[in-house]
Amino acid sequence: MKINLEEIARRSGVSRSTVSRVVNDDPNVNAGTRERVKTVIRQLNFQPNAAARSLASGRTRVLGLVIPQGVGALFADPYFAILIQGIASACNAHDHSVMLWLAEPEYERRMIRQLLHSGMIDGVIVSSMLLDDSLVPALIDNQKPFVLVGRHPSKPEVNYVDSDNENGAWAAVAHLLRLGRQRVATITGPSNMVAGADRRAGFVRALRERGLALDPDLLAEGDFTEAGGYLAMQRLLPHKPDALFAASDMMAQGALRALREAGRRVPEDVAVVGFDDIPTAARLEPPLTTVRQPIQRLGTTAVELLIELIDQPGSAPRRVLLATEFVIRKSCGAN
Amino acid sequence: MKINLEEIARRSGVSRSTVSRVVNDDPNVNAGTRERVKTVIRQLNFQPNAAARSLASGRTRVLGLVIPQGVGALFADPYFAILIQGIASACNAHDHSVMLWLAEPEYERRMIRQLLHSGMIDGVIVSSMLLDDSLVPALIDNQKPFVLVGRHPSKPEVNYVDSDNENGAWAAVAHLLRLGRQRVATITGPSNMVAGADRRAGFVRALRERGLALDPDLLAEGDFTEAGGYLAMQRLLPHKPDALFAASDMMAQGALRALREAGRRVPEDVAVVGFDDIPTAARLEPPLTTVRQPIQRLGTTAVELLIELIDQPGSAPRRVLLATEFVIRKSCGAN
DNA sequence: AAATTTCTTGGGAGCGCTCCCAATAGCCGA
DNA sequence: TCGGCTATTGGGAGCGCTCCCAAGAAATTT
Structure with a gap:
């Protein structure tokens, strides 16, 4: 059985719009109505369709995570595993999801196009290892919100989080x-x-x-x-x-x-x-x-910064240095 | 400037439908027309909108990867890093993307709902560590295509890849x-x-x-x-x-x-x-x-199996054991 | 030469949601 | 009692794409 806003609306005797308001925590809903709708939602285990949502709203609540592939050797370093963990965890906490991109050279062009133009993601976290990355200029040109994990030396306007x-x-x-x-x-x-x-x-x-x-x-x-x-x-x-x-x-x-x-x-x-x-x-x-x-905090901070950036585009660039011990x-x- | 199928169509003097055919490599397009359209697409750096696409087609070309969080200690083992690498790489090769979910207990209910009902992903790869995972039954009940990395002992009908x-x-x-x-x-x-x-x-x-x-x-x-x-x-x-x-x-x-x-x-x-x-x-x-x-091959095999499964739902369950050395x-x- | 098939193209009808505006009901004070 | 408010609700118009059907043109057959 196909279950969508309209179906929930029918079953709880309200309109599609009201159900949408309930789902999105819009305050302009009568408390009783809200409860009624929520009950039906829970009963049917309803989850709004992500594609329709982002098509209509222009937001996906998905963050891209780009990690340079390099030689597999780099992956032997637990650094990335811990970083990913921090990022995924913070995304969970902020009701976002993570999409993972390993930057393999042979797919790079397509990757950049997808990142920028497919509308799949709202912003990008780049675990920036290399100085001469072609991705950063592309992100700037296309106004895609992004945060670097690791300081960027040349472009002062980029947002980054790094250890000191x-x-x-x-x-x-x-x-x-x-x-x-x-x-x-x-x-x-x-x-x-x-x-x-x-x-x-x-x-x-x-x-x-x-x-x-x-x-x-x-x-x-x-x-x-x-x-x-x-x-x-x-x-x-x-x-x-x-x-x-x-x-x-x-x-x-x-x-x-x-x-x-x-x-x-x-x-x-x-x-x-x-x-x-x-x-x-x-x-x-x-x-x-x-x-x-603090590798894990590097990740969580990057996520928080990026989400702020997505919510308030055009805010002043932010650079965060975390203390070491x-x-x-x-x-x-x-x- | 907003650029979509219609815009490409206008600029190349054909209809939206024809552009869609070109984008999707439909053979029913005149060779000349196809070239013309492709040129415009390249010029504008056009990438079809992912949300609209999956809303209309019901497919997202995104695979979910679920990894048990456990104690962070598990992440000290390079196993996961290499596995992720194999999976991401195979996804690239098959023009899919990976969405990462770390199974943190406190988010599990929401995770399962999103996995199953939001339509975000076409299938799931579960790095199955625990015997008593509640995710597997949920996936079976909801007919979501999935592949386990690691044998599942009790349910014979699940698809898995494992080392021998x-x-x-x-x-x-x-x-x-x-x-x-x-x-x-x-x-x-x-x-x-x-x-x-x-x-x-x-x-x-x-x-x-x-x-x-x-x-x-x-x-x-x-x-x-x-x-x-x-x-x-x-x-x-x-x-x-x-x-x-x-x-x-x-x-x-x-x-x-x-x-x-x-x-x-x-x-x-x-x-x-x-x-x-x-x-x-x-x-x-x-x-x-x-x-x-062969950890990396575990990952690529899982992806290939899963994509087959998505393309041909209801095919016989497949179990793959890879030889060790x-x-x-x-x-x-x-x- | 007419009839049929094949190739190529166009356009309508959604997919399920958000956003906006309009409508209704209930409330206040004068 | 009435106008003006606010609180709440409903419905239309897309978002950009795919899928399907139909139509015309070109090629083939009889």
Whole structure:
């Protein structure tokens, strides 16, 4: 049996319009009528048709989530899983749904067209990893509301949520220096990702504040993966660092493996600090000192920002930096 | 400027109907006309309105993906990330989209209503972990096409895709026995998940085939997490196992940690085999022998099955078991 | 040459909802 | 008692598309 507004209306002796008002919590309905209609709705388990609704209203209550596919390797990092969880959870709480788009190069053109012109979604959350993403300009040109998870360096007018990567990194490195470490090395993220650049900036600033110069031999570029961290650490080893700041826990894990193989003790010979505080960080050997970033809150905040943006188009751009937390465990040699 | 079928029709000198035919690749269009229309469509970057389309046709070309929220801990396992990737990728290839639903208990009622009655999606993929899921009966009652990722034990009529967990586990344990191990222990998954039960069944069968009885002291229940594996191993240690089959790599990782702390050498004192072949398995200490399951293909297969099911409702239920692959590394003591 | 079939096209009738305006009923104060 | 208010309700007009039927043109048959 086909059940729609009209059917509910018939069964509760009112008009389609009144049922619509009840469904949408319009206050202009008599309290008794409202109850009567609601009862019928519950009885029939009625749910208004989403397509008809968005066709008539122009809103879908669906948010798009775009995640760069990259190599599948990136997915080994729990970061995305937790982010997705935060986003989905906030969407639930705000009665929205999430549509997921993995940005695979071969589908990108179609993806952008769908995102922008099909009317499927009201706004987009972009987990922005790459600096040269063609998606952001397209979104701006087409006035599609969107929020970046991760700061965007060049366009000042975009809305974003990010962890305070620079200060987080700064705190970690400052701590290592305060402990008396002399040769602090770093494994950075890829240079084309903002998060990597920001953490590196924090590293540099901490050195500067102590009057130390940046020794290029003590800086190795990684790719946020375990394997990348392992290789980077092998490049650093000949230069005898006595401390390491790795720009992600996955890379720190790889570095620990390289150190172990080389017979260096952690933290005695080399103190190690990571970034992220992924679930396994506390269970590494030794437990990893790290900078915790609130990944889940990154997601919920992005959703809230985006929904505001959809409700009030043209409001001033908003940028949110969430504080990180320095978590001391064994690997830095001070607890 | 508002651009729709009618507008494209006007600009290319044909009717709305003809444009619709072109958009939908209907063969009944003159080749010349088709080209003309396509040119205009490309020029204006036209994308048909999704809401109108599904309102008129009753199809949305959107698949729902339901993942049990559980404790966030589950998300630390790369399994879901890879599965999502497989599903999203296959959806792209078939010109569908994915809508993501994390099954949080407090939203479950609304979720089920939306899933079933809002017409938002054409079908559902359920990453079925729990035996007693109330979603499955609801889907059956409402004739919503759906596919389970993970075998369903009780309802024979449901469609599912799964890894061949039992044979995979059997192969691993048979290998350990063939190497001459006498006291093979296992850390199982939670008893309310089918994958856990199936892997345990494979373990038992391998023992039986060698005429060995199941020693309850050598069986500990875990929860597919690293921490769970660690605790389970501690319970097993007093019973002096000389080999371990862990029902997931994450649990194997925890077990390795417990063994290391207890001063047991792997593989000399205890040979260890995991299950999954997650990206980090090869980088554990020692590299983990494991049963690789094709997680990504689980996802793509589920999508293909579901789309078939949507196109041909009422076809015979289909069940697919994908073969696993035994991957030998250091931790089992034979390579 | 007429009749039939095939190819191609156009237009009407919805799909189920929201939005707007008009209509009715009930209420107030003068 | 009457005009003007407000509270509540009903119904028409789309939103942009698909589906179906019919019509004309072109091609084929007899």
